[in-house]
Amino acid sequence: MKEQIIAQFQKAFGRAPEFVTRAPGRIEFIGNHTDYNGGTVLGASIDRGVWVALARRTDGKRRFFSAFAGEITEAAAGVPQAQTGKASWINYPLGVLAALPVFGLKAPEGFDYVAASDLPTGAGLSSSAAIELASALAFLEATGQRPDRETVVKIGKHAENHFVGVPCGILDQGVSGFGKKDHLVFIDCRGPKFATVPLPSDAHFWIFNTHHKHALVDGMYAARHRECMEAAKAIGVSLLVEASIQQLDAAKATLSSDAYKRAKHVIEEIARVEAANTALRAGDLAGVGKLLTASHRSSQNYFENSTPELDLLVDTLTGTPEVFGARLTGGGFGGAVMALTSARFGDAQAESVAAVYEKVYGTKPEILHCQTGDGAAVS
Known part of the structure; x- marks a missing residue:
């Protein structure tokens, strides 16, 4: 480049x-x-x-x-x-x-x-x-x-x-x-x-891009931000990181249904991050994968920033051998799914996942097999 x-x-x-x-x-x-x-x-x-x-x-x-x-x-x-x-x-x-x-x-x-x-x-x-x-x-x-x-x-x-x-x-x-x-x-x-x-050496990232582009500036991202702040204020904390599920449930009657669901996702997601950090340090990729998939289900059901296209990819991937877990990656509202796989997951498996998607939606997702890389630098 x-x-x-x-x-x-x-x-x-x-x-x-x-x-x-x-x-x-x-x-x-x-x-x-x-x-x-x-x-x-x-x-x-x-x-x-x-x-x-x-x-x-x-x-x-x-x-x-x-x-x-x-x-x-x-x-x-x-x-x-x-x-x-x-x-x-x-x-x-x-x-x-x-x-x-x-x-x-x-x-x-x-x-x-x-x-x-x-x-x-x-x-x-x-x-x-x-x-x-x-x-x-x-x-x-x-x-x-x-x-x-x-x-x-x-x-x-x-x-x-x-x-x-x-x-x-x-x-x-x-x-x-x-x-x-x-x-x-x-x-x-x-x-x-x-x-x-x-990152354990057996871990690989595969990205499945639906080409249904998200547009974060269009208000959906800002709406989720606003709902999270509303929940924090009702609980009596400055940010949701300071809240527990028990505190959220105690304030449920004062919250809109949407604000409650957004806060539930965030509070439980923070706990999943900590659990994933611990599992990574132990080299437990199977445990990490379960947390990734749980994260997606929470995005799907509580934060509501997934899409049917993303959900189909996660459903298909999590039923595929050598996939530890999968979830949407990024702000949501379209975009891509990330799968954490073993080194034995290859192009053939990725193409079979894409074929399931194509059968339903008529187009193939773009497949990217990504490696980790270094951060920003002067070249």
């Missing part, structure tokens, strides 16, 4: 880039919608992601290009303004530019910028966090600034929350930033605090 993005930059702008950075996509391993509720989460950075190439300009112009947009978009100098339509993809790097001063850092004045990706969009692999972190590293390199990794992660989250408008937690940016090959990233979102957990 590095050679490809350098060639794209040369073709778009007629010169070579000064800096190339990359940030990985991530698999939300377990911990669905726990992050903004102050809970814990486990994720994996993968060996696919977003690359950014950048060269500085002296005239203050900010020019953006990506292969998926296919044209150069110029943004006005000064305070970034959100874009709409075909140019809306640049809101991610623009959001990073807007966030830098918030953290006491300088944004580059003018530059040429190219982004490229080998992540499928809408698959729940967090291409948005990847482009935010790769952009942040490129902008910081261009201005000679080297903040710590936690600050870079927070810059990406700030861009997503305050410029793009998605009230996400720290999961996506944290895993993309702190990822490590052959490990999962464990995040206690109250700090936030980041740690890595070794």
Whole structure:
């Protein structure tokens, strides 16, 4: 990918880039919608992601290009303004530019910028966090600034929350930033605090992308966020991580049915994350798999961010040999399912799962066999 993005930059702008950075996509391993509720989460950075190439300009112009947009978009100098339509993809790097001063850092004045990706969009692999972190590293390199990794992660989250408008937690940016090959990233979102957990060598990730894209900005994500906050307030805690099921049940009469169900999912999901962390450290992949599938059922029945397409994939996968467990990955409302399998699960088994899906829905899901990878870096 590095050679490809350098060639794209040369073709778009007629010169070579000064800096190339990359940030990985991530698999939300377990911990669905726990992050903004102050809970814990486990994720994996993968060996696919977003690359950014950048060269500085002296005239203050900010020019953006990506292969998926296919044209150069110029943004006005000064305070970034959100874009709409075909140019809306640049809101991610623009959001990073807007966030830098918030953290006491300088944004580059003018530059040429190219982004490229080998992540499928809408698959729940967090291409948005990847482009935010790769952009942040490129902008910081261009201005000679080297903040710590936690600050870079927070810059990406700030861009997503305050410029793009998605009230996400720290999961996506944290895993993309702190990822490590052959490990999962464990995040206690109250700090936030980041740690890595070794992944047993027999563990493999398979992603089944339904191509039914989620659109988090359309309000469903925000509605779930609002319902969780409503439940926390009724219980008398600042965030649901501080609540128990007993406290939730005691407050049930004061809650809407939806708020109760969302909170039940979150509180029990936080417990599942802790149990999965313990099982991973013991090398108990069968135990981890049961927790993953339980997580999906909770998303399906209580958080209601699954879809019939995702449910069919989970049902099929969990009945397939060498699959430890499966669940939706990412925000939900479409996207993809992740299966945790042994090394003996291969292309033939994956194709048989896809065939079941195709028989029902008429299209085949995209299949990705992902490996873990390192976190965001200057290439």
